[in-house]
Amino acid sequence: FIRNASQLVTLAGSSTAPLVKEKMNELHIIENGSVWVEDGKIAAVGTDEELSQQFQERIAEAEIVDATGKTVTPGLVDPHTHFVYAGSRESEFAMRLSGATYMEIMNAGGGIHATTKATREASKETLYEESKRRLDQFLLHGVTTVEAKSGYGLSLEHEVKQLTVAKQLDENHPVDVVSTFMGAHAVPAEWKDNPDGFVRVIVEEMIPKVSELGLAEFNDVFCERGVFTPEQARIILEAGKAYGLMPKIHADEIEPYGGAELAAEVGAVSADHLLRASDEGIRRMAEKGVIAVLLPGTAFFLMTKAANARKIIDAGAAVALSTDCNPGSSPTVSLPLIMNLGCLQMGMTPAEALAAVTINAAHAINRGHEIGSIEVGKKADLVLFDVPNYMQLIYHYGMNHTDTVVKNGRVVVK
Numbered sequence: 001f002i003r004n005a006s007q008l009v010t011l012a013g014s015s016t017a018p019l020v021k022e023k024m025n026e027l028h029i030i031e032n033g034s035v036w037v038e039d040g041k042i043a044a045v046g047t048d049e050e051l052s053q054q055f056q057e058r059i060a061e062a063e064i065v066d067a068t069g070k071t072v073t074p075g076l077v078d079p080h081t082h083f084v085y086a087g088s089r090e091s092e093f094a095m096r097l098s099g100a101t102y103m104e105i106m107n108a109g110g111g112i113h114a115t116t117k118a119t120r121e122a123s124k125e126t127l128y129e130e131s132k133r134r135l136d137q138f139l140l141h142g143v144t145t146v147e148a149k150s151g152y153g154l155s156l157e158h159e160v161k162q163l164t165v166a167k168q169l170d171e172n173h174p175v176d177v178v179s180t181f182m183g184a185h186a187v188p189a190e191w192k193d194n195p196d197g198f199v200r201v202i203v204e205e206m207i208p209k210v211s212e213l214g215l216a217e218f219n220d221v222f223c224e225r226g227v228f229t230p231e232q233a234r235i236i237l238e239a240g241k242a243y244g245l246m247p248k249i250h251a252d253e254i255e256p257y258g259g260a261e262l263a264a265e266v267g268a269v270s271a272d273h274l275l276r277a278s279d280e281g282i283r284r285m286a287e288k289g290v291i292a293v294l295l296p297g298t299a300f301f302l303m304t305k306a307a308n309a310r311k312i313i314d315a316g317a318a319v320a321l322s323t324d325c326n327p328g329s330s331p332t333v334s335l336p337l338i339m340n341l342g343c344l345q346m347g348m349t350p351a352e353a354l355a356a357v358t359i360n361a362a363h364a365i366n367r368g369h370e371i372g373s374i375e376v377g378k379k380a381d382l383v384l385f386d387v388p389n390y391m392q393l394i395y396h397y398g399m400n401h402t403d404t405v406v407k408n409g410r411v412v413v414k
């Protein structure tokens with residue numbers, strides 16, 4: 001029985017479709033709010049007065065979590081990460097600070113290629129241990145579900161290794177891990193002179209195998225000049241669809257490249273990044289219901305102008321926010337920090353930012369029906385933040401206010 005939150009932010013009422021436009025500001029907050037949990041699911045939601053009446057006879061036997069003075073939200077959902085990897089890339093930080101760009105470093109064999117080398121060389125056990133540490137940190141920051149992409153293997157063997165580790169973490173760790181196959185994260189060195197040959201390997205070998213082994217739900221492509229063209233991305237995403245993998249796309253991050261348009265055309269669940277997406281691309285995404293997953297931490301860390309969330313929301317596309325947690329362009333696990341950047345750098349309201357890391361983030365990984373809001377029947381994934389209102393959570397930046405995390409009805413952080 002989670003009792004008497006000063007603000008219980010439920011985000012109720014949008015389990016079948018993400019929140020768009022003005023609706024993103026409707027958080028459905030209950031003051032002095034309480035939640036009754038049973039068998040890992042939310043059984044009742046209301047004021048403390050209502051629920052203590054309703055469950056009068058059972059309170060004595062219940063485990064009580066006192067939320068007095070605290071803000072309770074749905075467990076945060078991070079819908080775009082690359083947290084399963086080995087090694088680290090802080091050496092690139094100095095290079096970027098002296099003027100090298102992210103793409104220059106990658107084209108010189110660093111960036112994604114450096115992490116691919118480290119991930120290929122790592123044993124499954126090492127990869128598990130290094131990634132588990134990051135997953136622990138996600139949980140300590142209030143995240144209860146995280147999407148994880150492959151794409152540091154870039155060969156059948158190592159992509160399968162990376163996805164297998166993600167699956168083991170999902171099974172063993174309190175945080176739920178939802179997997180995305182991203183064999184098309186970069187063209188590895190051995191295919192440098194024949195990128196179409198690598199696309200064929202992805203389409204003919206990797207996608208069928210990943211699908212057969214049940215290792216992923218989504219299929220993602222880094223569609224950017226010098227990485228994968230929109231034509232190659234279309235082939236890869238359509239191939240995934242034929243094997244039941246839902247399309248996602250890293251779109252228009254560095255320059256306008258038709259990624260948002262392609263996302264609408266293939267019916268992607270989400271298009272992510274979108275810093276340089278065209279107005280027409282955004283319009284088509286809104287029309288087709290493609291969710292815009294925006295990553296202001298990446299823009300911040302790469303010292304570039306963030307996506308225009310204000311414009312995207314006003315155009316009618318649903319917006320979700322994510323850390324993009326990865327070793328090169330966004331080494332963080334903090335969604336509260338990302339919400340702050342969403343407001344300061346992308347023109348979002350605090351309410352929109354919170355909707356973007358809960359219910360809309362859940363929809364961005366096809367989980368809107370079971371997580372992302374505090375409603376009867378959903379998983380009892382809840383976070384108590386040690387602040388009296390949700391605004392403070394977003395206003396204080398670079399701070400971790402996570403107090404208690406409840407996952408599937410169990411207190412896993414206290």
Ligand code: NIG
Nearest residue numbers: 111112222324326327328329
């Ligand atoms: O989303 N843009 C491509 N992929 C990741 C970065 C991966 C890396 O640098 O290791 C991203 O920013």
Ligand code: FE
Nearest residue numbers: 080082250324
């Ligand atoms: Fe990414």
